[in-house]
Structures are given as C-alpha cells and as structure tokens.
Amino acid sequence: MRAVDLRVGIALALLAAAVLWSAQAFPVVPGQRLGAGFLPKLVGAGLGLCGLGLVLRSLRGTAYDNLVAAPTTSWRDIASALLILATIAAYIGLADRLGFLLIAPLCLLAVFRVLRVGWGPAMAWALGGTLLVHVMFYKLLRVPLPWGLLRPFY
C-alpha cells in the first residue's frame, strides 16, 4: 500500500495545483471579497495537504494499512474489468445509432462471456434480460429508450 499511497499522493498534489490554478479565474460575489472560487480554493488547498501527507507518510514508512496487503490480480482479471468498462463505453457510443433492442443484448452477451458464462445460457439470458428491461422501463415506466436502426419497424 505504501507505493500506491506515494503515487496517489503525487497525483493528488497535481490535481490540487490544477484546482488552485483554475479557481483564480472564478468571479467574486458582488460586494464580497469571496466568490465562486472560494470552495475550489479550499478544496485545492486541502487536497494538496492530503497529497503531501500521503507522500510524506509513505516515504517515512508509517503508512496506515487498513488492508493487510494490496490484493493481487491476474492480467486476465484486469482484462475482464477493462472489457466491462469497454462495454459501457460501447453502449454510450452506439445506443442512439443501433437502438436499445440491438445494443443491449450485445452488451449483455459480452459481459456474460467475460464472466465465463457458457454461450448457450449467455445468449438466452442476454435476450431475456433485454426484453425484461425493455418491458419494465420502456413499457411500464415510459423511459424513452432509443430505437435506432429499428425505428422504421416501430
């Protein structure tokens, strides 16, 4: 956890510098000395101090570990997590173009496969899950889920 704390501390200090720099540009409330920049400046200063604290603590070796050790993970597991994030990104990018009824089963199928569910159950659950969510949100709750390519058939 010490090495992680060191890196996070440096990242926090950089974030704090960016926040403090950006806060200079915010206007003050008319008739007051403070304004929209007050809270960001306070947060920036606080994050800077916390970042510095983490760096110093990890350099001095007094890191408080509330985890016994940083969990170890295989590359395959990391790839799984990244694929799940990629699925969310694909939904965001393609939902309007393809429509919910096409993109949702593809996303579900991808995540089922990432979690090593067999092809048969994965396809069945992907279709069933899509229909369930469609009925619940589109039909019952009237959420305007996108139709995309299927618009002409609706």
Next chain:
Amino acid sequence: MDALATAFGLVFQPYVLLVIGLSALYGLFVGAIPGLTATMATALLVPVTFFMAPVPAVAAIVTATAMAIFSGDIPSALLRMPGTPASAAYTDEAFNLTRKGQAELALGAGLVFSVLGGIFGVLVLIVAAPALAEVALKFSSFEYFWLVMLGFTSAIFIAGNDVLKGCTSMLLGLLISCVGLENPAAAPRYTFGNAELMGGISLIPLMIGMFAVSEVLRFALARIKPVMVVDRPFGNVFAGMWTLIKKYPLQLLRGSALGTVVGALPGAGADIAAWMSYAVSKRFSKEPQKYGTGHVEGIVEAGAANNSALGGAWIPALVFGIPGDSITAIAIGVLYMKNMNPGPMLFVDNPQNIYAVFIVFIVAQLLMLPLGWLAILAAKRILRVPAALLMPLILLFCIVGSFAINNTLFGVVIMGLAGVLAFFMERWGFPVAPTILGVVLGTMLEEHFFSSLVKADGQLWPFFERPIAGALGALVLLIWLWPLGRRLVRLVLRAAG
C-alpha cells in the same frame, strides 16, 4: 390527528402495500447474495422510484434496505460470506455456530434481534425527529453551517480509521459538488463548455456508479465460488429466541442504542454500528473467551445494532437534510426529486408524509419476521443463483437507470466514471462514504457559509455568537484539535516525569 389518519390512508392502500411487499422480496434477495450490498439495492431502486408518488417511493427504499441488512446474515451463517458489509462483524460467529450444527440459532438470532433492533431505531426516530425538528425551526444559516461541518468531521474522525484518506475522500466529493452553476456567484465551474455539466453532476447516476458498477467491476476481478455447509432442512429458527431475549436484555438494549446513535452520525452506517457493537459486546461480556468460536451473544448485540442504525440514519436526514449513511444520502436525493425537501419545514408543511414514513418503517420491521423466515427457508435456492448471471443484468439495470433519470446518455457517462473512481478508491483504502457526503453537502456548505458571511459582515466571531451555533462550532473544533491536544498532553506528561 388528521395528519396521522391521512398518513395511514397514504400507506394502507393496495398499491403502496404491493410496493412494500415487492421491495421486501427484492431487498431479501439482494441482501442474501454476497457482493450485492444494501446500498447497491437502494441505488438500483431509485430509477424505479423516480416514477412513483413520494410515499411509495420512500416505502420502497425503507423496506428494501431493512430487509437487505437482515438477509445479509443468511450467507454469513451458511457460507461464511457476509451478504452485506453490515453482517461482516459477526460472520465468523454465525458461521462457527452453523459448523457446530446450530445454524437455526445463528439465523434465528439474526432475524429476531434484527427486528427488535430495527423497532428500537424506529421508535427513537419517531420520538427524536419531530422534537429535533421543533428545535431546528429556530436554526439560522450559522447553525446549519456548523451542522454540515459536524457531518464532515464525524465522517472523517469518528467513522473512519485513517483520517488522511477519509479527508481526501471528502475533499474529492466537495470537488465534484463544485461542478456546475449552483454557487454564490452563479458562475460556471468545471463545466468545460458542456451544457450537461451546467446543472452539476447528477447525484443518482453518481451513486449508481459508485455503489453498483464498482461492485460489478470488483466481481469481475475476484470471482467467488460459494460452498454450502448445510445440506439438511432447517428446523425451527424461532426456538430458544425467548430464552435469548431473557438472557441478553442488556446486550439487546445496548446494541440497539449504540446502533441508533452511530446510524445518526453522518458517514457512519449499519456496518460501522455492527463492528462497534460487536467490540463493545465482547469487551463487557462475562464470557469474552467464547467470542469467535460460535457464541450467540455477539450476534444478539451487533445484529440489533445494524438494523437500529437504519432508523437512526433517517433522523439527521429528515430533520436537517444531512445523511446519516450512504443509503440515506440516496434517499435524500429521492426526497428532493419528490418535492419532499428534507428539513424542519417538512414536519410543519407535510406532517402526513412524515407520519407515513414512520408507519412504513414499522410495517417493514413487522414484515421482516415472516418474510425473513421464508427467506431463511428459501436460502439454499437463493444462494445457488450464480452471481455471474446476475452481474451483467445488474450492469444493464445500472445503464438504463442512469439514463432514465434525465433521459440522457450523459448520465451513463457519469455512472461509468463514478464506478471506476469508487473501484480504485476502495482498492487503495479510501472510504467512499465521505465522498458521497461531500457531494450531497457541498452545495449546502457553500450556501450556508456565504449567507452567514453576509449576515456577519465578513467577520468570523458571529459564527460562534448564537448559543447552539457556538456549541456546535466548539464541538467541531474540539474534535479537530483533539489529536493535537492528546499529543501535547503526552509530551508534557513525558517531560514532567
């Protein structure tokens, strides 16, 4: 009295009762699956409650969370895996009882003392909330400013075990709350020319990301294969419970009281209440050597504590709009969406809605007994549902739920980013609850600070002038300076001798 009758009318109608029943089953199911937390259950419920009237919406949240906190005990006892973090404190105790062939005792104590603790928390809520609201009616921006500060202070110094990381989490939440136009100068902050960011970061997609998507990512990284240790039909789980109540009345009362107080502290919820109660129980027990070997006393006290914390957490949420835990942080978002803005005026303007919330709390606790019993009987079937089949469906639910709040894909973007942030925060030992508190209370902090500053003409002294504001301010400063003071006292004592 009219308001009370109206409240009964609001709750006891077929639609609301159906919502309560379905939410109860949903809560029991989600709580019983290891890896799915009560907070996640609440976050996933919000998109559905969005389309309900205020009373059924709150009823759904209250019922589902109470049930989920109890049913987290089921996999604790049977698999040595807490269904929710609130059961983690006494998982070993419950599992060791099961290994001794006393699964019924572990599960029965979990159920019965959850109900009793829950009822205690609700009674305190019913008595304390209106009384506090009466006092809060006289509050000005000074008192609210210090209350918000006390909320942050308690989340960092009392609830957490690493002040530096807790403080960082809270500041990240405050930074997120800075986004948008809602600030004293109404200037766009961190919007990067994006119109969607002008209104700020939408709370519900953020919560769904932090509590549900992060959980799906965690599951992808560490898949768990549960092993069942009980393969026989359960006997009567209520047998011997009356004896336990007579044997451990003090433990029940102490656990319930501590749970309610810890629940009411901002940032600390059912899980911390259970850990603290378990530690207190062991400390004052006549048989501390039996703890960890399958001793029911710890389950009695901590099981009562985690459910009483739920009622406690609603006290500051309803009276001041300050969440007692992550679940009430989500609930506050729902209350705002339903025009039931939390605060003392809610007790004056809409007492029937407040009474309805109280009634729902009691109904949920009473329902827990029969439904919890059924959940125990069905436990072996529930626990056989593979999480790998549930997680992708939960992810789709998260995506559509985040979209449904504002009907924009930008909600899904926020959800995804929040999920990644929470995932890494937890992995690197940063608590998530203070971040949520920072996001929920950031705007409130800025608003009350600035209106106080205008009233005080730029001076700091008036922040301490009014008696309650002064006491709250002194308390906040005392907690902040306590570690420094303790170190100074030690130095002086060492120098002296």
